[in-house]
Amino acid sequence: MQKAGYLFWTIMCLLAFPALARAEQTACDLLTKADVEAITGMQVTATKLESLGLCAGFCISTTGTRCVYTGMLAGSLHDVYLAVEFPPYAVRDIIGFDEDTAKQTQGVHTARMRVLGLPALWFISPKFYAFLHIVDGGDVHFLIGQDGIPDDDVALHQALSMADRVYGRYKAH
Numbered sequence: 001m002q003k004a005g006y007l008f009w010t011i012m013c014l015l016a017f018p019a020l021a022r023a024e025q026t027a028c029d030l031l032t033k034a035d036v037e038a039i040t041g042m043q044v045t046a047t048k049l050e051s052l053g054l055c056a057g058f059c060i061s062t063t064g065t066r067c068v069y070t071g072m073l074a075g076s077l078h079d080v081y082l083a084v085e086f087p088p089y090a091v092r093d094i095i096g097f098d099e100d101t102a103k104q105t106q107g108v109h110t111a112r113m114r115v116l117g118l119p120a121l122w123f124i125s126p127k128f129y130a131f132l133h134i135v136d137g138g139d140v141h142f143l144i145g146q147d148g149i150p151d152d153d154v155a156l157h158q159a160l161s162m163a164d165r166v167y168g169r170y171k172a173h
Helices: 002-016 018-023 033-040 094-103 152-172
Strands: 043-051 063-073 076-086 109-115 118-125 129-136 140-147
Touching (some): 033 152, 094 118, 118 152, 140 152
Antiparallel strands (some): 076 140, 129 140
16 A cells, blocks of 8 residues: 555656656667767767766756766767756756857857757857757756767757657656
């Protein structure tokens, strides 16, 4: 009887606070090793799940997770990562914050866009790294990044493909 009561209140809390239910999904749940390999062509040799709590003062949010996929692509070491950030956020206008950061970094270009109907920012430093920051209101933010991308268009296409899978899994949960 006690287990039934606990289960009832757990379900009621999850229904009342859907962000808590989604918060249980880690970045590695939303983007799999198989996804990264299929989209990028990279052979993933290591996958690492990290808490955003480790990057206080650097990350926009310290509530969430980051998954880093490391592997070889065209003979060189390459990383792909996904950060899933939940409130509270240290910065109110995250897209504006990313743009301001880009202005202070030589050779970085940004482009505002809509991805899956959501505001997003494409942030790229050619040949070094790129990331796509997608903002789903005050609920969740996704940051999909890669390093060592030789072609800007390829990097954007891959980030959009990963975003489609990530957001689809997030909404299905």
